[in-house]
Amino acid sequence: MQKSMLEKAKTLDPAHPNKATALFGGKSSGILNWNDLAYPHWYKTYKRLLGNYWQSDEVNMSSDVKAFPLLSEKERETYLKIISLLATLDSSQTRTILLASLYATDPSVQSIMAVIAQQEAVHNESYSYILSSVVSLDRQNQAFEIGRKDPILLKRNQKLMIQYNQFAEQPNIENILKTLVYSTLLEGLFFYSGFAFFYNLARQNKMVGTSTMISYINRDELEHGRFISELIRAVLAENPEYNTPAFTNWVYAHFKESVDLEIEWSKYVLHDVEGIDLEEMAGFIQYRANKMLRMIGLSELYPQHVKNPMKWIRAYADNFDGTKTDFFEQKSRSYTKVSDLNGFDEL
Numbered sequence: 539m540q541k542s543m544l545e546k547a548k549t550l551d552p553a554h555p556n557k558a559t560a561l562f563g564g565k566s567s568g569i570l571n572w573n574d575l576a577y578p579h580w581y582k583t584y585k586r587l588l589g590n591y592w593q594s595d596e597v598n599m600s601s602d603v604k605a606f607p608l609l610s611e612k613e614r615e616t617y618l619k620i621i622s623l624l625a626t627l628d629s630s631q632t633r634t635i636l637l638a639s640l641y642a643t644d645p646s647v648q649s650i651m652a653v654i655a656q657q658e659a660v661h662n663e664s665y666s667y668i669l670s671s672v673v674s675l676d677r678q679n680q681a682f683e684i685g686r687k688d689p690i691l692l693k694r695n696q697k698l699m700i701q702y703n704q705f706a707e708q709p710n711i712e713n714i715l716k717t718l719v720y721s722t723l724l725e726g727l728f729f730y731s732g733f734a735f736f737y738n739l740a741r742q743n744k745m746v747g748t749s750t751m752i753s754y755i756n757r758d759e760l761e762h763g764r765f766i767s768e769l770i771r772a773v774l775a776e777n778p779e780y781n782t783p784a785f786t787n788w789v790y791a792h793f794k795e796s797v798d799l800e801i802e803w804s805k806y807v808l809h810d811v812e813g814i815d816l817e818e819m820a821g822f823i824q825y826r827a828n829k830m831l832r833m834i835g836l837s838e839l840y841p842q843h844v845k846n847p848m849k850w851i852r853a854y855a856d857n858f859d860g861t862k863t864d865f866f867e868q869k870s871r872s873y874t875k876v877s878d879l880n881g882f883d884e885l
Contacts, residue, residue: 541710546640547648558644560776561769562714570645577772580646583765587653590761592754594664599671602747606672609744612810617745618673618681619688619807620732624755625665626685626695627724632658634702634717641709650765657758664751671747694803697795698724711777718770719789719834723796725763726830729756730823730855731804737854738813749854756855767833786836794839797827821847 550568557574558566572581609617632655639651669678685691701720705713733756740749774781801820808814824840825847831838838844846852 541708541712544641544709544711544714547643558646561644561647561773562641562711564643566643566645568645570649572646575646576644577646580650580765580768583761583768584646584650584653587650587657587758587761587765590657590754590758592660594660594667594751597747597751597754599668599747602668602745603671605745609739610812613739613744616735616807616811617739617748618669618677619684619691620735621665621669622681622684622688623691623694623803623807624729624732625662625682626691627698627728628658628662628665630699630702631655631721631724632662634705634721637706637709638714638717641714647769654762654765657762661755661758664755668748668751690803690806694728694799697792697799698728711773711780715770715773715780715785716788718766718773719792721766722763722770722830722834723793725759725766726833727796727800727823727826729759730826731800731808731819733855734804734814734819734822734848734851735808735811737851738811740854741850742813753854763830764833767830770834789831789834789836790839793827793831797823797839818848822851 544563547566548568551565552567552569554565554567556567556569556571558564558576561576572584575581606614606617635651635655635658639648639655642648642651666678669681673681698720701713701716705717733752736745736749736752739745800823804819804823805816808816808819821843824843825845828838828840828844
């Protein structure tokens with residue numbers, strides 16, 4: 539199959555209709571009318587994304603400033619490594635989503651991707667905000683170096699970066715699809731060992747400000763994963779020549795490889811962390827993979843973990859994409875907005 543390169547969508551092309559003829563590689567004037575979309579339900583997606591708006595400096599970190607020195611050495615080390623991982627992923631995701639949006643000929647997809655990219659930028663900034671609350675500038679800079687030097691983390695991110703860079707160099711439908719698949723893995727799987735660590739601290743009443751921030755990030759990522767999964771299915775429907783057994787096998791193979799790498803990473807970064815069972819964590823990672831596969835229309839790879847085996851995390855992470863959890867509602871009501879200094883004035 540000839541893999542023709544996509545051209546970036548023109549800003550305005552009034553000779554073409556307002557309603558796009560295709561998501562990628564189609565024709566569109568570039569004028570967005572939310573009341574006349576090829577995929578009308580994506581207006582609700584756009585509104586949900588806007589409804590999630592938040593800023594990092596609205597979360598009061600004063601309790602974390604006091605709590606961080608009281609963590610064990612292992613907890614502090616893990617905290618910094620996971621922040622570095624999350625920052626690395628969201629840095630790449632901001633750029634990749636923006637790049638993909640440039641090739642979307644459907645202006646509603648462009649707009650939704652613009653909001654997602656903006657939220658990824660907020661997530662990335664929030665990690666700097668978190669670290670600035672608890673460690674010195676030198677230690678912050680050291681933590682951000684982990685993302686490009688730690689060998690296990692580099693191995694963990696290698697295939698993701700290869701695919702993202704391949705799309706940047708060869709923007710065609712196949713690479714769009716493969717990059718979107720890796721985006722679902724990033725949004726729906728790669729964060730979860732890190733999220734589990736912070737939620738585990740929260741259930742011990744440690745670093746509650748950080749876990750509140752993570753819960754907002756978690757909610758956003760689930761919404762991103764939902765849209766990207768729908769986008770994959772829509773692109774395949776419009777381009778059935780790519781909806782082949784070979785592509786399905788590619789998806790399964792890369793999901794399995796990603797699950798194995800995430801389990802390896804979790805064992806490396808979470809070993810000896812009080813309150814986390816690594817076997818349970820591995821099952822939770824497989825459960826998340828099953829959930830993401832179902833969202834893109836495929837069958838589970840891990841039938842033994844169709845249900846969430848990590849029962850305690852349900853109160854924090856499992857149902858943002860269904861109904862908000864009691865934990866999240868409680869945090870939404872109780873957290874105090876602060877305007878500057880991370881709440882230091884309350885110390």
